Amino acid sequence: MKSAGFSVIEVLVALIVISIGLLGLANLQLAGLRQAHSAMLHTQATTLAHDVIDRMRGNYPGFSLGAYDTAFTAVPPDPAAVPVCNTVASDCTPAQIALADLVEWKCMLGAWESVALCAGTLGTVAQLPGGDAEILRTGDDTTVTVRWQDRSNTLPPVFTVTTSVKP
Numbered sequence: 001m002k003s004a005g006f007s008v009i010e011v012l013v014a015l016i017v018i019s020i021g022l023l024g025l026a027n028l029q030l031a032g033l034r035q036a037h038s039a040m041l042h043t044q045a046t047t048l049a050h051d052v053i054d055r056m057r058g059n060y061p062g063f064s065l066g067a068y069d070t071a072f073t074a075v076p077p078d079p080a081a082v083p084v085c086n087t088v089a090s091d092c093t094p095a096q097i098a099l100a101d102l103v104e105w106k107c108m109l110g111a112w113e114s115v116a117l118c119a120g121t122l123g124t125v126a127q128l129p130g131g132d133a134e135i136l137r138t139g140d141d142t143t144v145t146v147r148w149q150d151r152s153n154t155l156p157p158v159f160t161v162t163t164s165v166k167p
Helices: 008-058 060-064 094-109 116-122
Strands: 132-138 141-147 158-164
Touching: 008 060, 008 094, 008 132, 008 141, 008 158, 060 094, 094 116, 094 132
Parallel strands: none
Antiparallel strands: 132 141, 141 158
């Protein structure tokens, strides 16, 4: 007697093999999405580090005073102490411009996202989850280190750039 077609066991084995392959593809897709998200956060950190460097170059007198130096755990200032220096009519000193720059930058990092100053007064949105940064200055050389939380890493990722800030 000749049998034609497939047996039930053959069909079940084929379904199992296809199911395992599809699970592998789904896992691969998930890993790709995680890596793309990590890359996007790293790009944000790079952009934010270069943003503050440009701010320091634009306000060299404030930079040379050390007004941009900040630590990872810096405490946000009182909202009343933050000057409004982003208008033509403002008459801010270089130190006040540096303070306004740092507050806005730390808010964009996500360091102070729970502080009413960021969302309320400045209207900024955190761009890095758990982001924070420090700026260390040695003469005209400065090192900006940005760190943030990433789901795919157990240690917080860190981006560091060292550059010379000159007028």
